[in-house]
Amino acid sequence: MSECNLNTFETAWCPGCGNFNILDALKTALCDLKIEPHKVVVAAGIGQAAKTPQYINTNGFCGLHGRAVPPAAAIKIVNKDMTVIIDSGDGDTYGEGGNHFIHNIRRNIDIAHFVHNNQIYGLTKGQASPTTDVGHKTQVQPIGSVNIPMNPILLALSLGAGFVARAFSGDKEHLVSIMKEAIKYRGYAFLDILQPCVSFNKVNTFSWYNKRIYKLDENYDFSDKHKAIEKSMEWGDKIPIGIIYKKEFETYHDKVDFLKDDKALIDLENISSQSLKEYINEFI
Amino acid sequence: MDYNILIGGSAGQGMETLTFIIEKALKRMGFEIFTIRDYMSRVRGGHNFTQIRFGDTSFSSHRDEINGIIALNDETISLHIERLSDNGFIIADESAQYEHKGLKKLPLKSSAKKIGNVKVIGSVAIGSLFKLFNLNLSCVEKVIEELFSSDAASQNITALKEGNNLVDPIYNLNYSKKDDKILINGNDAIGLGVLAAGCKFYSAYPMTPSTSIMNYLASKMQEAKIVVEQAEDEIAAINMAIGASYAGVRAMTGTSGGGFALMVEALGLSGMQELPLVIAEIQRPGPVTGFPTRTEQSDLKFIISASHGEFPRMVIALKNPHDCFYQTVRAFNIADKYRIPVIIVGDQYLADSTCTVTPFDVTKVEINRYLNDDEYIKDKEYKTYELTKSGISPRIIPGKIKGTRVLVDSDEHDEFGKITESSEVRINMTNKRLNKLELLKEELIEPSYYGEEDAKVLILAWGSLDGPVKEAVNLLNNSSDRKYGAMVFGDVWPLPIKLLNEKAKNATTIVNVEQNATGQLASIIMEVTGIRCNSSILKYDGRPISGQEIFNKMMEVK
Numbered sequence: 001m002s003e004c005n006l007n008t009f010e011t012a013w014c015p016g017c018g019n020f021n022i023l024d025a026l027k028t029a030l031c032d033l034k035i036e037p038h039k040v041v042v043a044a045g046i047g048q049a050a051k052t053p054q055y056i057n058t059n060g061f062c063g064l065h066g067r068a069v070p071p072a073a074a075i076k077i078v079n080k081d082m083t084v085i086i087d088s089g090d091g092d093t094y095g096e097g098g099n100h101f102i103h104n105i106r107r108n109i110d111i112a113h114f115v116h117n118n119q120i121y122g123l124t125k126g127q128a129s130p131t132t133d134v135g136h137k138t139q140v141q142p143i144g145s146v147n148i149p150m151n152p153i154l155l156a157l158s159l160g161a162g163f164v165a166r167a168f169s170g171d172k173e174h175l176v177s178i179m180k181e182a183i184k185y186r187g188y189a190f191l192d193i194l195q196p197c198v199s200f201n202k203v204n205t206f207s208w209y210n211k212r213i214y215k216l217d218e219n220y221d222f223s224d225k226h227k228a229i230e231k232s233m234e235w236g237d238k239i240p241i242g243i244i245y246k247k248e249f250e251t252y253h254d255k256v257d258f259l260k261d262d263k264a265l266i267d268l269e270n271i272s273s274q275s276l277k278e279y280i281n282e283f284i
Numbered sequence: 285m286d287y288n289i290l291i292g293g294s295a296g297q298g299m300e301t302l303t304f305i306i307e308k309a310l311k312r313m314g315f316e317i318f319t320i321r322d323y324m325s326r327v328r329g330g331h332n333f334t335q336i337r338f339g340d341t342s343f344s345s346h347r348d349e350i351n352g353i354i355a356l357n358d359e360t361i362s363l364h365i366e367r368l369s370d371n372g373f374i375i376a377d378e379s380a381q382y383e384h385k386g387l388k389k390l391p392l393k394s395s396a397k398k399i400g401n402v403k404v405i406g407s408v409a410i411g412s413l414f415k416l417f418n419l420n421l422s423c424v425e426k427v428i429e430e431l432f433s434s435d436a437a438s439q440n441i442t443a444l445k446e447g448n449n450l451v452d453p454i455y456n457l458n459y460s461k462k463d464d465k466i467l468i469n470g471n472d473a474i475g476l477g478v479l480a481a482g483c484k485f486y487s488a489y490p491m492t493p494s495t496s497i498m499n500y501l502a503s504k505m506q507e508a509k510i511v512v513e514q515a516e517d518e519i520a521a522i523n524m525a526i527g528a529s530y531a532g533v534r535a536m537t538g539t540s541g542g543g544f545a546l547m548v549e550a551l552g553l554s555g556m557q558e559l560p561l562v563i564a565e566i567q568r569p570g571p572v573t574g575f576p577t578r579t580e581q582s583d584l585k586f587i588i589s590a591s592h593g594e595f596p597r598m599v600i601a602l603k604n605p606h607d608c609f610y611q612t613v614r615a616f617n618i619a620d621k622y623r624i625p626v627i628i629v630g631d632q633y634l635a636d637s638t639c640t641v642t643p644f645d646v647t648k649v650e651i652n653r654y655l656n657d658d659e660y661i662k663d664k665e666y667k668t669y670e671l672t673k674s675g676i677s678p679r680i681i682p683g684k685i686k687g688t689r690v691l692v693d694s695d696e697h698d699e700f701g702k703i704t705e706s707s708e709v710r711i712n713m714t715n716k717r718l719n720k721l722e723l724l725k726e727e728l729i730e731p732s733y734y735g736e737e738d739a740k741v742l743i744l745a746w747g748s749l750d751g752p753v754k755e756a757v758n759l760l761n762n763s764s765d766r767k768y769g770a771m772v773f774g775d776v777w778p779l780p781i782k783l784l785n786e787k788a789k790n791a792t793t794i795v796n797v798e799q800n801a802t803g804q805l806a807s808i809i810m811e812v813t814g815i816r817c818n819s820s821i822l823k824y825d826g827r828p829i830s831g832q833e834i835f836n837k838m839m840e841v842k
């Protein structure tokens with residue numbers, strides 16, 4: 001870790017929380033890919049997972065609840081030389097920020113989005129999240145959650161995302177490998193990470209997941225969208241992890257000539273006073 | 285010389301093009317122009333009108349009395365006839381079911397039909413209009429050639445000539461032919477200011493009457509290399525702009541009151557993260573959907589206090605297209621210098637009204653980004669929120685200097701941007717941020733002042749009422765022994781108070797003129813200075829207030 005200089009900071013997470021492995025995996029992935037910390041921005045909203053940028057010495061953007069995606073997308077638009085990663089929770093991404101999650105898929109900007117999905121609200125002490133299973137009892141849902149849980153994998157696929165994956169915080173090595181693929185992917189890469197919350201989610205524990213998850217192996221063809229959709233609907237007794245769908249296509253930058261061919265937007269010259277004069281004269 | 289022509293019809297009748305051709309041609313002939321646009325929130329039907337005021341002296345406002353009407357339907361006549369001057373004329377089709385001494389029933393439709401294109405009916409009317417003023421058609425023809433494809437242009441020019449033969453002149457106008465101005469509306473002037481300021485990122489969600497800023501910038505996107513992103517909602521729009529600002533470019537968003545209401549949390553984010561941001565808030569009557577296409581100045585108190593918690597911001601009310609250009613550039617410079625959000629405030633009246641102005645001088649545009657490079661960072665660890673004497677921390681662009689980390693947060697944070705709950709840090713950081721408000725006072729531009737230096741009656745107004753108030757004060761001083769003066773605020777938050785204190789001392793009557801129902805400027809002035817207005821002229825029907833109307837109401841003020 002020291003040779004790639006990604007410091008560890010003291011965290012505010014509960015001991016045993018699934019977030020630790022995700023943070024470690026992120027550091028390992030960046031080190032393995034030899035990306036310098038000052039060339040990375042980790043963006044987040046609000047929540048336990050959203051504290052990730054505080055705990056890694058890359059650049060960090062800790063924004064508003066639910067609003068991690070818009071600034072991250074803009075940062076990449078402005079500076080394509082940066083590696084932009086979003087690390088935020090299920091409440092932040094699927095609840096408060098659902099609209100941005102949806103529309104950013106349509107933009108296909110080259111960023112990696114890691115959702116720490118613990119199926120619960122941690123920071124506010126244990127209410128249902130958009131991915132909480134039906135019947136899961138909490139203080140606010142005393143009769144159990146009655147709403148149909150969101151299927152983020154299927155949702156991302158339905159919107160045309162080109163990289164859709166799931167990993168488990170309890171399998172760090174696998175998580176690192178998927179994270180690396182996501183960061184390398186040209187376009188919007190979505191990775192839902194199953195992350196046990198040891199303090200407030202007494203249902204979806206490490207052992208609950210361990211009993212159910214299985215890795216997609218080399219026999220699985222992740223370029224087949226129909227198969228991917230089928231896989232995305234597997235939940236319950238068996239939960240697949242790995243790259244569920246992957247196919248590269250034109251990114252946001254590819255479609256805008258001056259973003260594609262030129263230097264990063266941040267490095268472009270301002271318009272000349274000659275052009276400005278011409279624009280003004282168009283009103284003559 | 286001061287004429288006022290109303291063009292009315294329903295949405296979808298091509299009035300916008302008709303108006304554009306007339307005002308542009310008149311402008312090219314050297315006339316001064318002030319055109320207002322009154323349209324309904326619908327794409328077809330309803331009643332829309334425009335009013336082109338033209339003459340040989342410059343106008344700062346529209347005028348209510350009209351000298352001529354081009355009526356594309358009968359409703360136009362019945363709705364506006366009251367405002368027609370005694371010897372005024374009406375150009376209408378021969379099918380019009382209306383009687384009036386000034387009514388010229390002309391074969392507009394049949395002429396257009398004869399030419400083989402019913403859409404050229406407007407050009408027939410223009411031909412007649414120009415003949416009534418005895419103005420030749422060369423400038424109109426030129427504008428039409430620039431606007432249409434060659435086939436459509438030649439049909440329209442034939443229509444012009446047809447129309448020209450239908451009437452005899454009533455006026456005989458001389459014109460200067462000195463065409464040295466531009467004809468522009470407030471939002472396009474803001475758009476030019478955005479480009480002049482070197483802004484590279486504009487994200488917004490469409491909302492009348494702010495959308496035309498985005499339209500203008502989008503039309504220049506490729507050439508000027510500015511990203512114009514239509515966001516999924518206003519919340520995304522402002523958060524994207526803040527992200528772009530973090531990444532280092534000048535960034536902006538624009539909206540109207542309803543959209544701004546959605547942006548307020550992120551307004552605080554810009555204040556807390558100390559990331560420069562410019563927001564255009566182009567007002568329309570609220571609350572909520574209100575009058576989508578009409579005008580009002582009712583968001584001022586909301587804008588100066590929007591978002592929870594305490595942080596510095598600057599609010600600049602735009603007065604006219606000239607201001608729209610230069611103040612937009614200034615807004616970016618101030619945002620960068622102090623690392624704060626700056627809100628420029630317009631309204632539908634300013635956004636959509638076109639007028640003749642001296643072309644903007646690009647040599648007067650200065651850009652200062654207040655950014656630091658590796659030189660500054662040498663040998664020390666970069667702190668995003670370094671506590672300096674002034675409260676302004678040196679800013680660098682993330683990714684440009686090896687070994688640096690730019691960390692920004694919405695949580696309270698220490699100098700490095702690390703989350704903290706320390707009471708000492710909290711106090712230091714709050715003071716650091718709020719001290720910028722003190723520094724901003726040095727930046728403030730005092731309000732414009734019109735009328736008698738030692739005025740006894742002082743009018744107070746802000747933003748786009750600049751033009752109407754200026755005209756009203758001239759009328760007042762020309763027709764009364766009382767001494768009138770008017771002060772119009774551009775910079776409105778923090779509130780500049782020097783000139784106000786000075787003039788208020790001498791005045792026996794202070795009147796606030798505002799397009800809102802509660803007198804918001806007067807309330808802010810009262811709060812900041814203790815100066816109380818004795819009387820108010822408030823208009824809140826969504827329609828703009830003219831110089832004449834202010835004059836009339838002022839005459840009733842004791």
Ligand code: SF4
Pocket residue numbers: 012013014016017018019048118122123196197198199200
């Ligand atoms: S509350 Fe849950 S998610 Fe949050 S830090 Fe504790 S264990 Fe982790």
